[in-house]
Amino acid sequence: MQRREFLGALAGTALLSAQAARAAAATRAAKVVVVGGGYGGATAARYLREWSGHGIEVTLVEPEASFVSCPLSNHVLGGGKAIGDITLSYDALAARHGVKVVRDHVGAIDAARRVVRLGGGATLPYDRLVLSPGVEVLSGEIPGLAQPGGEHILHAWKAGAQTVALRRQLEAMRDGGTFAITIPLAPYRCPPGPYERACLVADYFLRAKPRSKVLILDANPDITSKGALFRQAWAARYPGMIEYRPQYNTVDVDPATRTLKFDVQDDERADVINLLPPQRAGAIAVASGLATANGKWCEVDFLTFEAKAAANIHVLGDAIQIAPLMPKSGHMANQHGKVAAAAIVALLAGREPDPEPLYNNTCYSFTSAREAIHIASVHRYDAAQRTMLTVPGSGGLSPAPSALEGRYAQAWADAIWRDMLA
C-alpha cells in the first residue's frame, strides 16, 4: 500500500520544494530534552529517535544509574524476585537509539529561553521539553516521618532501595506480628498497587510466618481498583489474615512506638509499617508552575501532551491530570510517551499532530506469587470534549485470579521493558 503511493507521488515530482527541504532540515536539527527515565520518559526518548529517523537530538535526564520498575516490585516484598530482576540498564537507549543519557536531576526550567538547568550546573537548550517526573511522595504531610526513627517508616512507592529495605523489615518481623499498609486518598500512583502488595506480603506470611496479619488502612471509601477481585482473593487464599478498613485517613505516625494516627479513629500499632503519604506531580513540574489542577496535577492537551500552562513543554504519566477512567499506571505512561513522541516529531516537521489518538491500558495485579488479575480499557480521543474517553462496550476485568494471567503479566513486563529500553 505505502510503496505504490510512494512511487506514484515521486513520479509526479522533479524537485523538492524549498518549503519541504526547510522542514526536513529543521527536523534534523531539532533538540528535545526528556526529563525522567521511567515508563513515560524512556518510551518517549526511544520513539522520538525512532520516529524521526534519528533526526531529532534527544537527551534523557535521569538521576538514577539504572531503571528499577515499580510494577512487579511487590514480588521483591513477597520474596519471589530479587531487586536485580526488575532493574534494567539505560545502555541500549544510548547505544541502539542514540539517546544521550545524562545522569542528573533538573534544577530549573527557563521556559521563555527554552533551557533546562541541571543540578550539576550544565544547561540543555531544547526545542521541545518532555517532563515525565512521576509523583512526589509528600512525606512532609506526615509530621512523624521527620522525627527520629521516621526514616525507617518506608513507602517503597518508588522502587529501589526502599523496596529492599522494606523486604528486610518483613523478613525480620516476628511470626504473629502485624504488617500495616496505609493508603492515601486517590488519586495516587498505581491504584491497585497497595492491594497487590497486601496479597504478596500475605503470600509470604502464609509460607514463612503464618500467624502474622496484614492490616490495610485505606483513606478511600472503598478499594480503588479491582475491588471485588481483591476481596475474593483475600477470602479464598488468605482467610483470616488480611483485614481491610476503608475511610482510615492516616495523619501521623509515631516511629518510636510504631503507632499510626488517623483523622477520626483510634490509633493502631503495627510491627512493620508501610505508610503511603499523599502524592502529587513530580516536584519539577509543580515548581515550574505546570500543576494547574489543584496545584497537584498537570493539565495537558491530550493530542500532544503539551502542558496547558506552558508552550513547548509536554507532561506524561503519573504527573498529569488524568482523563476519565485513565489510571496512573506505567502502562499508561508508556502510551503517553508514544503519543507525545509522534506529536512532537510531527510538530517539529511542520505537520499537524495525529487527530485521533487511540490506545489501551492493560493493568495486571498479582494476587499471589503465581496468579494475577487484570483490568483493561481502551481510550480514544473525543474531539467535542477534548479529552480521552473510554470506548463504550470495551474493556473489562478478569473473572478470577489465574496462573495463566500470571504468565501474561510477566510477559507484559518483558514486552514493555523492551518497548521502553531495548
Next chain:
Amino acid sequence: MTTTARAIFAALALLIAAGAARAQAPAAADTASASALRARNWAAACAGCHGPAGRAPAGSPVPALAGRGQSELVGLMQDFKQGRREATVMQQIARGYSDAQIEAIAGWFAGVR
C-alpha cells in the same frame, strides 16, 4: 536500518514528495502519509504486551504480530471482537476498536519486516 526506521524513512520521503507534489495531488498524498502514520501510532499501542513493532520477546506466551498477514490478524481481531475466540484480555481490547481501525493496524503489522 531497522524495519521501523525503514518504514519511517519511507513515510518521511513520502512526506517530502507530498510537499513537492502539492500542486498535482495534494490531498491524496497528504492523506496517504497521514493514514500511514496514524496506523503506526495505533499499532504502537499494542507494544506493551506484544513487544515493540509486534516483536514479542522470544518464548513469550503473548503472540508476535510482526510480519503476519493482514487478513490473518483482521480475522483474529474480529474473532475476539465477536466473542468467537476465547481470551483473557483480547476480547475486551478488540471491542474498543472499529473495523477500520483493526484493518489499519493489521496492515501496519503486516508490513513489518
